[in-house]
Amino acid sequence: MRFFSLALLGGMSSLLLAGELESLGRQLFFDKRLSSDSSVSCAMCHRPDTAFADPNPTSRGVGGSRGAFNSPSLLNLQKATRFFWDGRASSLEEQAKGPLLNALEMGNEQKDLEMRLSLIPEYQLRFHRSFGDSTITLDRIVTAIAAYERTLKSTHSLYEEWRIGRRQQWTPEHEFGRQLFFGKAGCSHCHSGPNFTNGEMSSDGNGKSWKVPGLREVIYTAPYMHDGSIPSLTQLLDRHAGGILLNQLEKHAVIRFLETLSGDYSR
Known part of the structure; x- marks a missing residue:
């Protein structure tokens, strides 16, 4: 004892x-x-x-x-x-x-x-x-x-609720956006894993590579890119959909899905 x-x-x-x-x-x-x-x-x-x-x-x-x-x-x-x-x-x-x-x-x-x-x-x-x-x-x-x-964490998002089967607030538009994110739009090629980043470097096509950022709480972190040159998620999708053209309905659905990655976070 x-x-x-x-x-x-x-x-x-x-x-x-x-x-x-x-x-x-x-x-x-x-x-x-x-x-x-x-x-x-x-x-x-x-x-x-x-x-x-x-x-x-x-x-x-x-x-x-x-x-x-x-x-x-x-x-x-x-x-x-x-x-x-x-x-x-x-x-x-x-x-x-x-x-x-x-x-x-x-x-x-x-x-x-x-x-x-x-x-x-x-x-x-x-x-x-x-x-x-x-x-x-x-x-x-x-x-x-x-x-x-290291204490700063994002938790209790709608996406987590969906993952554990609590889907009362999960709409058809959220689901359409999720399918696009992991499918046609190609976002998950770089934005994968629990924090929606593969942690790797990605080429900008101009001879430089930048760290792939995570997407938790992404609706609050505008502007986007290393130089803050993209002010909105819509414009971000126009530039980074893997060469895939998304129509307005599809872009709106992907953004609705991205909104589900926000929840509570440390202060």
Whole structure:
């Protein structure tokens, strides 16, 4: 019994530490002090009200600068292995370093960021709780941010209800759209799996390849594409239906199906 109790206490301790780390990551995610001029937070480019994507074609950084890319949704990335539109990062931790140190985004030098946060008593305490001492490093910052980002999930969609046989709200138009998505329209060639992405890179026909984004909560994540150049799902279908021309009725049905991929998501 004593061994069981110690094991249980150890498990509870691990859960508490994980909760502290995720909570710290959430605070960092929403804190503008992570940018060099205290004007930009992670949450300003990955907005909770738009499924942690940016509703602007490209995101604003320090000093009003603009990058070249649209900030995609952060939902359901727990098992992803490619990050950034060009797939250059292999983990959420590696991805988080990019904006922090990018001159057009959060504009930091690593030592300046570490020093700035180290002078904040609340962060000294919170890093101590999460890591065992109050040392604040870039690696610890991104470890915490990534821990929070891994909690961001999309759940309880109408599509999930359909999958488990609860189909009272599933209309003939939803079903027509589903059949088109997995059939004639060819969407599922790239948008497959539980998060509706194969996680691979796809050529744009101009010599560049971009990561295939997931489609969970896609009705909230406009504009679309790496550069935010497509403002609506209708226009997206016109461009990405695998060369298949869909009539207006078919496009409307596919969009109705895409709507079923939205449900509840973390905030």
